Amino acid sequence: MAPTSISLEPGDALLVADVQNDFLPGGALGVQGGDRIVPVLLEYITRFAARGLPVFLSRDWHPPQHCSFREQGGPWPVHCVAGSPGSLPPPAFQAPPSAVIVHKATARNKEAYSAFQDTRLDEQLHAARARRVFIGGLATDYCVLNTVKDARRLGYEVCLLMDGIRAVNVHPDDGRKAEEDMVRLGAVPIRLENLAA
Numbered sequence: 483m484a485p486t487s488i489s490l491e492p493g494d495a496l497l498v499a500d501v502q503n504d505f506l507p508g509g510a511l512g513v514q515g516g517d518r519i520v521p522v523l524l525e526y527i528t529r530f531a532a533r534g535l536p537v538f539l540s541r542d543w544h545p546p547q548h549c550s551f552r553e554q555g556g557p558w559p560v561h562c563v564a565g566s567p568g569s570l571p572p573p574a575f576q577a578p579p580s581a582v583i584v585h586k587a588t589a590r591n592k593e594a595y596s597a598f599q600d601t602r603l604d605e606q607l608h609a610a611r612a613r614r615v616f617i618g619g620l621a622t623d624y625c626v627l628n629t630v631k632d633a634r635r636l637g638y639e640v641c642l643l644m645d646g647i648r649a650v651n652v653h654p655d656d657g658r659k660a661e662e663d664m665v666r667l668g669a670v671p672i673r674l675e676n677l678a679a
């Protein structure tokens with residue numbers, strides 16, 4: 483059950499996964515409806531920044547010839563090659579300068595969907611005194627799912643931004659199943675209207 487009202491407090495942090503051109507409609511691995519969550523995520527960012535709470539942004543950041551690309555035998559078209567136009571956030575997605583960027587899946591021979599995998603995110607969250615992490619972004623069934631799993635495993639409380647996620651849905655139910663998995667693991671599903679003003 484989603485709570486009706488959640489107050490943002492010290493100890494809270496926001497993590498927005500992979501809002502990058504290649505994951506938006508028209509991009510190399512465009513997620514249907516991905517553009518619709520951009521303004522919602524910006525509003526979450528505004529709410530956190532207004533309270534001085536830390537904001538983290540992950541970016542899928544592959545070397546050319548990453549193992550996840552079809553040419554290398556992986557499942558995906560070439561996407562999010564580090565520094566390429568597709569790897570950049572869309573112009574509308576302006577994050578505050580204080581936001582911490584987390585680059586993931588940067589090693590050629592290793593896939594990494596979780597923003598915690600081979601990054602310093604856990605240390606950075608600890609350094610920011612974060613205990614509860616609000617997680618949204620792209621894509622529900624890959625980065626968001628695996629990041630939420632790791633966050634729970636590492637002992638963080640998690641709020642899942644239901645109005646700020648979208649799925650790739652390689653299989654039609656993948657997004658819905660991922661949401662169910664995350665809630666089963668203790669993620670609390672919330673929406674903007676659940677945040678106390």
Ligand code: VGL
Nearest residue numbers: 500542558620621624625
């Ligand atoms: C992702 C597909 C391929 C993700 C990354 O981070 O959700 N999905 N690469």
Ligand code: ZN
Nearest residue numbers: 542550562587
């Ligand atoms: Zn990727």
